[in-house]
Amino acid sequence: MTTxxxxxxxxxxxxxxxxLSGHRIVGARAETMARGQAERLMPMLAEVLExxxxxxRDLSAIGVGIGPGNFTGLRIAVAAARGLSLGxxxxxxxxxxxxxxxxxxxxxxxxxxxxxVAAPRDHVYLQRFAGGLPVGAPDHGAxxxxxxxxADVALVLGHRAAGLGQGRIQAYPLEExxxxxxxxxxxxxxxxxxxxxxxxxxxxxxxxxxAADAAPARPVPPVR
Amino acid sequence: xxxxxLGIESSCDDTAAAxxxxxxxxxxxxxSQTNLHAAFGGVVPELAARAHVERLDxxxxxxxxxxxxxxxxxxxxxxxxxxxxxxxxxxxVMCAKGxxxxxxLPLIGVNHLAxxxxxxxxxxxxxxxxxxxxxxxxxxxxxxxxxxxGFARLGGTIDDAPGEAFDKVARLLGLxxxxxxxxxRTARDGDAGAFAFxxxxxxxxGCDLSFSGLKTAVLRARDLSLVDGALPRxxxxxxxxxxQEAVAATLAEKSRRALALCPEATAFAVAGxxxxxxxxxxxxxxVGPVPFLAPPLALCTDNGxxxxxxxxxxxxxxxxxxxxxxxxxxxxLDPDAAPMLGSGRKGAKA
Numbered sequence: 001m002t003t004x005x006x007x008x009x010x011x012x013x014x015x016x017x018x019x020l021s022g023h024r025i026v027g028a029r030a031e032t033m034a035r036g037q038a039e040r041l042m043p044m045l046a047e048v049l050e051x052x053x054x055x056x057r058d059l060s061a062i063g064v065g066i067g068p069g070n071f072t073g074l075r076i077a078v079a080a081a082r083g084l085s086l087g088x089x090x091x092x093x094x095x096x097x098x099x100x101x102x103x104x105x106x107x108x109x110x111x112x113x114x115x116x117v118a119a120p121r122d123h124v125y126l127q128r129f130a131g132g133l134p135v136g137a138p139d140h141g142a143x144x145x146x147x148x149x150x151a152d153v154a155l156v157l158g159h160r161a162a163g164l165g166q167g168r169i170q171a172y173p174l175e176e177x178x179x180x181x182x183x184x185x186x187x188x189x190x191x192x193x194x195x196x197x198x199x200x201x202x203x204x205x206x207x208x209x210x211a212a213d214a215a216p217a218r219p220v221p222p223v224r
Numbered sequence: 225x226x227x228x229x230l231g232i233e234s235s236c237d238d239t240a241a242a243x244x245x246x247x248x249x250x251x252x253x254x255x256s257q258t259n260l261h262a263a264f265g266g267v268v269p270e271l272a273a274r275a276h277v278e279r280l281d282x283x284x285x286x287x288x289x290x291x292x293x294x295x296x297x298x299x300x301x302x303x304x305x306x307x308x309x310x311x312x313x314x315x316x317v318m319c320a321k322g323x324x325x326x327x328x329l330p331l332i333g334v335n336h337l338a339x340x341x342x343x344x345x346x347x348x349x350x351x352x353x354x355x356x357x358x359x360x361x362x363x364x365x366x367x368x369x370x371x372x373x374g375f376a377r378l379g380g381t382i383d384d385a386p387g388e389a390f391d392k393v394a395r396l397l398g399l400x401x402x403x404x405x406x407x408x409r410t411a412r413d414g415d416a417g418a419f420a421f422x423x424x425x426x427x428x429x430g431c432d433l434s435f436s437g438l439k440t441a442v443l444r445a446r447d448l449s450l451v452d453g454a455l456p457r458x459x460x461x462x463x464x465x466x467x468q469e470a471v472a473a474t475l476a477e478k479s480r481r482a483l484a485l486c487p488e489a490t491a492f493a494v495a496g497x498x499x500x501x502x503x504x505x506x507x508x509x510x511v512g513p514v515p516f517l518a519p520p521l522a523l524c525t526d527n528g529x530x531x532x533x534x535x536x537x538x539x540x541x542x543x544x545x546x547x548x549x550x551x552x553x554x555x556x557l558d559p560d561a562a563p564m565l566g567s568g569r570k571g572a573k574a
Contacts, residue, residue: 038314042321042547056326071270072311075277079315082281083322087295205278212274217265220398221446224454 003196004058007189008045008081009065009181010037010073011097016181017041017048020063020189027052030181037076059090063192065185066094067207068117068125068138074206081204093192094204097184098127098134098158104187105179106157107172114150116158118176124160125209128153140209227299227539230323231532232284234276234316235308235336236362237267241283242528243291243298244536247346250291252522252529253283258402265395267361273311280319287528295327302535305333305545306552308362313551321547332535333545337557339530341369344493346533347519355489357479357508360496360525361387361402366431366482367557368489372537377561378482379431386471387498389435393442393467397460407464408501414458414465419445421470423477431482433474442467472507479511493517499524 008017015037016030027048033040049055064081067074078094085092098115106113110132117125119140126149127138139149143163150156155170159178165171195201226246233240237260242252257275261267288294303320306313317333324331340358344350352374356367365380384392387404394403399410421441424434442463449459483492491514498504500521509516523529 038318039548039550041318042325045325046547071273072314075273075311075315076318079277079280079318080322082277083319084326085322086281086284087323087326203278203281206274208274212268212270214264214268214271216263217395220396221450222454223398223457223460224451 003060003193004054005061005063005189005193006045006049006059007063007185007192008041008077009185009188010041010077011065011067011069012073012177013070014177014181015040015044016185017044018182018185018189019048019052019054020186020193021052021054025186025189026054028182028186030185037073041076041080056084056088059088061090061192061196062092063188064092064094064204065097065100065188066204067097068119068140068209069097071206071208074208078204078206085203091196091201092204093195093201095188095191096127096134096138096207098129098138099191100184100187101158101174101179102129103191104183105172105174108155111154112152114153114156114164116156116161116164118159119210124164138207138209227536228293228297229532229536229539230284230287230298230301231528231530231535232280232301232303232316232320233336233339233526233528233531234280234312235304235306236312236526237261237272238526239276239279239283240526240528241280241287242532243287243293244529244532247349249529250293251287252527253287253290254522254527255279255283262401265401266391267309269309269311272309273315276312276315280315283528284319284323295323295329298327298329300330300332300535300539302332302334302531302538304336304339304531305549306336306555308336308553310551310553313553317549317551321549325547330539330544331547331549332538332543333549334531334534334538335555335557336531337363338372338375339534340495341367341375341557342372342534342537343495343519343523343530344491344517345537346530347523348517350491350493350517352490353486353488354491354493355483355486357475357482357492357494358496359386359475359494359498359504361385361391363496364433364435366478368486372534372541375557377558378485379433379478381433381435383434383436384439386435386475387496389439389471390498392439393464396443396446397455397463404497404501407468408503410461411464411468411503414461414463416465416469418462419466421445421466423470423474426474426477431478431485433478435471438467438470468501468503472501472504475504476507476511479508483511483514489514491515491517495519495524497525
């Protein structure tokens with residue numbers, strides 16, 4: 001039976017969806033939007049399915065971009081994916097933005113490399129890949145503070161890559177809002193489809209990397 | 225109204241789902257985030273949103289399991305679409321949309337405050353119109369409830385909600401969060417007459433309320449009670465008792481005035497987390513002359529059953545929302561009332 005995966009992503013200023021049937025992308029939409037993904041996402045999914053003549057009941061799985069990226073966008077996509085998964089009784093597979101960029105853009109996928117994603121305040125999120133797979137936990141910081149993470153890699157791929165490579169490491173920079181979201185969400189669909197072969201995936205959860213901003217309560221006088 | 229409705233709620237710090245058939249609550253699951261926020265002395269919106277997104281589907285599954293139903297046996301999906309902390313509201317709305325798209329079931333966006341305000345219809349089948357006092361951590365208003373979509377605001381707080389004041393007082397006195405139960409517990413050993421806290425706005429006509437001055441008065445009382453930089457346990461109990469008494473007395477007097485503005489009311493009902501406070505309930509019970517109703521505690525605080533109930537009333541009226549249903553951080557129940565809170569660029573909060 002053909003595996004049919006509906007994938008979507010709202011990890012930055014966009015709303016994007018792709019429908020994978022077997023090995024072919026049979027429908028896609030990508031729209032730039034700074035806000036309004038909560039209103040736009042589900043109608044967009046319906047359009048992609050309708051154009052391809054596919055119903056929700058035909059899906060084998062949901063693929064969803066889990067970031068890192070815009071916290072609100074990640075939650076919009078992940079909450080919808082988990083709702084669809086429960087409603088359809090099919091798995092939802094979370095794919096990181098690092099994995100999608102690596103799969104779609106790496107010039108040398110099996111080399112030891114760092115994939116970078118733009119973070120607020122000119123910082124970057126970083127993920128190491130070796131042998132074609134992510135290794136270790138993702139990190140974030142100012143590009144200037146990432147020397148240790150970059151010590152032994154052959155190449156750096158992604159947002160602000162030129163600054164990270166500092167001329168010493170081979171850099172494959174991507175535009176801050178790149179790669180084009182259509183390519184990214186198609187990669188999410190393909191990776192999700194491939195991941196299904198590994199058995200039941202865990203429920204998707206946003207990959208925030210950064211802890212929530214929350215200050216502990218102010219001290220109060222002791223009680224005796 | 226015998227529909228089987230799934231209700232989803234995630235507008236503050238409780239992730240909740242419930243299944244209702246008519247007025248029968250088949251399940252009512254609440255996953256509280258109290259422990260998550262305890263160290264911060266209040267609900268941290270980003271932490272709340274993070275928890276909701278990973279708990280909503282689990283709560284829905286559990287609610288269906290306890291109701292011994294599958295989604296195929298549900299007639300509609302109702303979800304809180306505002307007002308509230310937008311991260312949580314969005315997560316709830318998106319989860320509900322996913323469920324509705326997958327199943328083809330009708331989706332109904334419910335105003336969280338309508339959920340509270342219609343609860344007496346779920347529990348006691350109260351006929352319209354009735355007077356509702358909504359008192360929680362985020363809200364405080366008197367409403368004349370005329371129908372599932374008909375609310376007239378008679379008055380409300382001009383600054384803080386009483387639940388917020390309880391939390392703040394608990395913080396100031398080194399008590400645990402949430403502050404309501406902690407202050408109530410501590411107040412049992414205290415003398416309410418030991419401090420004369422203000423009864424805000426009683427000198428002003430109408431039934432508007434204010435609690436920010438009361439918080440300041442508590443802070444001043446605490447600082448005046450310090451002995452060698454520490455607060456004596458007895459003084460803390462007295463402050464709690466006097467504060468609670470001030471809130472209860474003020475709410476009771478304002479309720480009397482609200483009832484006078486609404487002589488056609490068939491009942492006087494209270495809802496929201498603050499209604500869990502026994503001293504406040506006792507004071508409100510004495511307001512009369514119409515019957516006083518306070519839903520059981522589990523239906524006073526945030527829950528999915530109230531959203532399912534409001535959804536089923538709206539379903540009966542023919543309401544259906546589209547997949548473009550927008551989560552709304554601000555959503556006043558009475559669109560005709562002048563804004564009292566947050567009346568800036570983004571419009572009235574509630």
